[in-house]
Amino acid sequence: MANVDTPATAVIKQQPTxxxxxxxxxxxxLGTTTPYMTVGGxxxxxxxxxxACEVWRLPRFEKMxxxxxxxxxxxxxQPFLGISIFTYEFYEHVWASCRRIFIAFSIATGVGVPLGxxxxxxxxxxxxxxxxxxxxxxxxxLAWVPLAILMFPGFEGPVIFLATLASLFVTTLNTLLGxxxxxxxxFRAAGCLGSKPKDVFWHVVVPGSLPFIFTGLQISIGVAWxxxxxxxxxxxxxxxxxxxxxxxxxxxxxxxxxxMVTLGFVGxxxxxxxxxxxxxxxxxxxxxxxxxxx
Amino acid sequence: xxxxxxxxxxxxxGAISIRNxxxxxxxxxxxxxxxxxxxxxxxAGEVCMIVGxxxxxxxxxxxxxxxxxxxxxxxxxxxxxxxxxxxxPLSDQGADRVxxxxxxxxxxxxxxxxxxxxxxxxQGVMSKKDAREKARHMLAEAGLxxxxxxxxxxxxxxxxxxxxxxxxxxxxxxxxxxxxxxxAMDALTKSIxxxxxxxxxDRTKVTIFFITHDLEEAIFLGDRVVVMTTRPARAKKIVxxxxxxxxxxxxxxxxxxxxxxxxxxxxxHEEAIKAFExxxxxxx
Numbered sequence: 001m002a003n004v005d006t007p008a009t010a011v012i013k014q015q016p017t018x019x020x021x022x023x024x025x026x027x028x029x030l031g032t033t034t035p036y037m038t039v040g041g042x043x044x045x046x047x048x049x050x051x052a053c054e055v056w057r058l059p060r061f062e063k064m065x066x067x068x069x070x071x072x073x074x075x076x077x078q079p080f081l082g083i084s085i086f087t088y089e090f091y092e093h094v095w096a097s098c099r100r101i102f103i104a105f106s107i108a109t110g111v112g113v114p115l116g117x118x119x120x121x122x123x124x125x126x127x128x129x130x131x132x133x134x135x136x137x138x139x140x141x142l143a144w145v146p147l148a149i150l151m152f153p154g155f156e157g158p159v160i161f162l163a164t165l166a167s168l169f170v171t172t173l174n175t176l177l178g179x180x181x182x183x184x185x186x187f188r189a190a191g192c193l194g195s196k197p198k199d200v201f202w203h204v205v206v207p208g209s210l211p212f213i214f215t216g217l218q219i220s221i222g223v224a225w226x227x228x229x230x231x232x233x234x235x236x237x238x239x240x241x242x243x244x245x246x247x248x249x250x251x252x253x254x255x256x257x258x259x260m261v262t263l264g265f266v267g268x269x270x271x272x273x274x275x276x277x278x279x280x281x282x283x284x285x286x287x288x289x290x291x292x293x294x
Numbered sequence: 295x296x297x298x299x300x301x302x303x304x305x306x307x308g309a310i311s312i313r314n315x316x317x318x319x320x321x322x323x324x325x326x327x328x329x330x331x332x333x334x335x336x337x338a339g340e341v342c343m344i345v346g347x348x349x350x351x352x353x354x355x356x357x358x359x360x361x362x363x364x365x366x367x368x369x370x371x372x373x374x375x376x377x378x379x380x381x382x383p384l385s386d387q388g389a390d391r392v393x394x395x396x397x398x399x400x401x402x403x404x405x406x407x408x409x410x411x412x413x414x415x416x417q418g419v420m421s422k423k424d425a426r427e428k429a430r431h432m433l434a435e436a437g438l439x440x441x442x443x444x445x446x447x448x449x450x451x452x453x454x455x456x457x458x459x460x461x462x463x464x465x466x467x468x469x470x471x472x473x474x475x476x477x478a479m480d481a482l483t484k485s486i487x488x489x490x491x492x493x494x495x496d497r498t499k500v501t502i503f504f505i506t507h508d509l510e511e512a513i514f515l516g517d518r519v520v521v522m523t524t525r526p527a528r529a530k531k532i533v534x535x536x537x538x539x540x541x542x543x544x545x546x547x548x549x550x551x552x553x554x555x556x557x558x559x560x561x562x563h564e565e566a567i568k569a570f571e572x573x574x575x576x577x578x
Contacts, residue, residue, distance in 0.1 A: 188362055189399035193465065194389035194417035203412065207403035284403045288447025 065254045070261065073254045083243070083255045093259070094266060096238035097228060100156070101270065104163035105224050112171030112220070113213060119172070120179020121205050133172060141166045141227040145234050159231040159239070166227040167220040174216020178209030211285060214278030221274055225267045240266070305339020307373055308468035308501030310359065312336075315368035316526075317354050328354045330526030331368070338373075341495065341502040343512035345562055346522030346530075347569035352505045354527070356471050359503065361387040372468060389413055392462035393471045397478075398454055400446040406433060406457045407442040413465040429464060436460050436490065452483045456490055463498055472504045476511065485543055488514055496540060509562065513537075513554045514546065521561040524569035531561040 016024050029035055046067050052058050053066030076084045083090050119126040119133075141162055148158035186208060190200045232241025240259045247255035279286050317329040328351040336342045344352050357363035359370055359377065361384060369379035377385035392413075393399075400409045410429035414420040420428065433442045436456050446454045455475055462470055476484045492515065495502065506512050512519045519533040535554060537545055545551050 183397075183399070185395045185397065185399040186401060188360070188387075188393065189395065189401070191362075191387035192360055192389065192391060192393050193413040193461070196416065199416040203401065203404075203416070207401070210403070282403070284405075284445040284447060287445055288402065291448055 063253060065257050070254055070257045074258050074261070081252050081255050083258055090258075090262075093238055093240050093243045094262060096242075097232070097240045097263075098266065098270075100160050100163060100228055100239065101221070101224055104160050104228065105167055105221055105270075107160075107164045108167035108171050108220060108224065109217065112168045113175050116172040116175025116213075117179060117201075117205055117209065120176045120209065121201060126176075133169070137169045137173065141223075142230055145231065148231070149235055155235055155237045158235050159228060162231040163224045163228040167224040170220040170223050171213075171216050174219070175209060175213050178212025178216070179205055181212055182208035210278070210282050214274065214282070217274050217278070218271055221270050222267065225263065225270070229263065305337075305499040305501070307338055309338040309373050310334075310336040310469060310501065310503065311369075311371040311374075312355065312359075313369045313371070315355070315358065315370060316366050317351065317358065317363070318366045327526040329365075330528055332528045333368075334520060334529050336501060336503065339499040339501055341504065341515055341517045343516035343519045344503065344505045344522060345507065345509060345512050345519060345558065346527065347524045347562070347566045348507070350522050350525050350565070350569065351527030352522055353473055356393070356473055356503065356505060358385065359469070360391055360393050360471055361385040389417055389465040390468045391471055392465055392467045392469075393473065394455070394458050394462055394475045396473045396475065398446070398451070398458060398475075400454055400458050400461065402446050405443050405445055406438060406449070406454075409446070409457060410461045410464055413461065417465070425464075429460075432460050432464055433457065436494070450483075451479065452487055455479075455487060459491065459494060463494060463500065466498075467500060469501045469503055472502065474505055474507065477507070484508075484511070489542065491515065492539075492541060509555050509558050510546065513551060513558065514541065514543075519554075519558055521558060521565070524565045524572065530565065531558075533558050533561075 050067045052061045053064050054068055073079050073081060074084050075086075077086050079087060115129075119129055144162055144165060145158070148161045152158045152161055182204065186204050187200060190204045195203065228239070229241035229244070232239040233245040236242035240263050244256050244259040247253070247259065312332060312334040315329055315332045316327070319326040319328050332351075332355065334342075344355070346352050354363065358365045359372075361378075364383035365378055366383070367380070370377045370385065372391070376382070400406070401412070404412065407426060407429050410433060411422070411425040414425040414428070415422055430439070430442060433439055436459075438453060438457055438460070441449050441453060446457070449457075458475075459470070476487050479487065488511065502515075504512075504515060509519075513533075513535055516535050519535060520529050521531040521533065522528065523530040533554060537548070537550055537554075
């Protein structure tokens with residue numbers, strides 16, 4: 001309720017931006033159930049894991065390390081099994097995987113987005129390339145593993161190749177669908193406002209397909225991680241996938257789970273970065289959606 | 295040919311001549327006659343309202359003028375120059391004939407300001423700075439000064455539609471083509487939009503080709519109302535609206551206005567029944 005001293009109009013003098021806006025959103029979200037549900041969900045899951053593995057020792061779970069075991073190793077200054085956040089080796093694995101993802105995702109985006117845009121924009125180009133894409137796309141990435149190892153020397157080449165390939169198909173297809181999703185009337189409007197083909201490309205095709213492109217990139221970075229880990233398991237010297245399979249070979253389970261948990265967090269982080277960039281580039285959409293939800 | 299039209303000394307451009315236009319669609323191997331031997335003369339600076347049953351081919355005519363679809367037979371001229379005809383069935387799209395779309399086609403990824411400034415910039419007739427300056431001025435004139443930097447998704451549909459008309463007018467077009475632009479609006483918003491459109495019209499005297507289903511809208515805005523037959527479309531009846539301009543909403547209750555609406559309604563009703571009985575699906 002606005003009292004006499006602060007009329008309602010004076011309260012919303014200026015729209016907060018940057019940190020102020022983030023802080024405002026955080027405070028506002030504390031009034032909703034969302035943050036408590038999130039924390040509660042994670043806590044419940046950890047509790048079940050702990051009960052199943054460390055308290056009740058249910059059948060099938062006895063070989064799986066529990067959360068206390070994993071956490072105490074992960075945060076140990078002197079890890080018993082050689083891997084914790086205080087060891088150099090841990091970061092070496094994370095860094096190796098992240099670097100590969102960065103390279104693979106960059107190549108896939110750099111090639112896939114323009115490729116998809118052109119396929120959507122030019123019917124001729126699409127007629128040439130679409131059948132090829134549709135034939136190559138269903139081949140599971142793991143089926144490419146032997147060929148990748150034969151084609152590329154060393155450990156790095158095949159791993160990056162596989163992650164790139166998986167990511168590329170997703171990005172290209174989503175970008176193509178993004179161009180298809182653009183309402184015909186935008187093309188017509190651009191036409192009758194006197195646009196040349198290059199204007200239509202830059203002012204209609206590119207921004208119009210951005211929502212689909214970024215949905216695609218979210219999926220594509222997930223797929224990149226998936227195939228990266230698979231590839232690291234087959235051919236690798238470092239990386240989180242290698243860490244997991246190496247622990248398995250040495251018959252130690254805790255580093256295995258540490259690898260998995262780390263993958264979860266790092267993967268979440270990379271998706272969040274993609275989302276953040278997307279929201280930056282699509283202010284128009286973020287604002288319209290925010291108003292719809294109001 | 296247009297002595298009937300109320301005199302408008304400023305209007306010297308934008309005369310459309312539709313001569314014996316026929317359009318045959320062939321979507322699935324079966325020919326569909328959308329427009330049959332339709333002729334219509336629209337004077338420079340005239341507000342020509344097109345009414346008719348759903349799917350009768352009104353939009354087909356608009357698409358032909360704008361250059362979105364080709365015609366099968368006949369010719370369309372703009373100020374004596376051939377837009378499309380036998381040798382050139384599809385007219386070139388250009389900023390002399392700007393369309394305002396049924397569902398609105400402001401680019402959602404550009405602010406109102408950038409939408410309005412878009413035309414002059416891509417045509418290369420103005421520098422970015424000048425185009426934005428003019429856009430700001432025209433938006434302010436249309437009462438959109440405060441929302442110029444907002445995205446279309448952030449403003450009301452009425453404001454968006456008004457901005458779309460401004461985006462068309464900044465190009466100084468010969469013809470404004472409107473395809474049921476106020477269809478989804480409530481009556482109150484509509485009447486505000488009508489007055490705003492008339493105000494812009496009085497300023498610019500651009501020729502207006504306006505498709506609608508709303509007969510009161512047609513009489514209120516138009517110099518002439520063309521009633522189309524059910525498919526295949528042809529001009530069935532032309533109602534001359536002799537209510538003087540400038541008009542405001544008070545004329546809605548005048549005797550003359552009601553008589554003209556009734557006259558139009560009788561003509562449309564007959565065609566609507568025929569269309570309903572034919573029971574065919576609407577064509578775009």
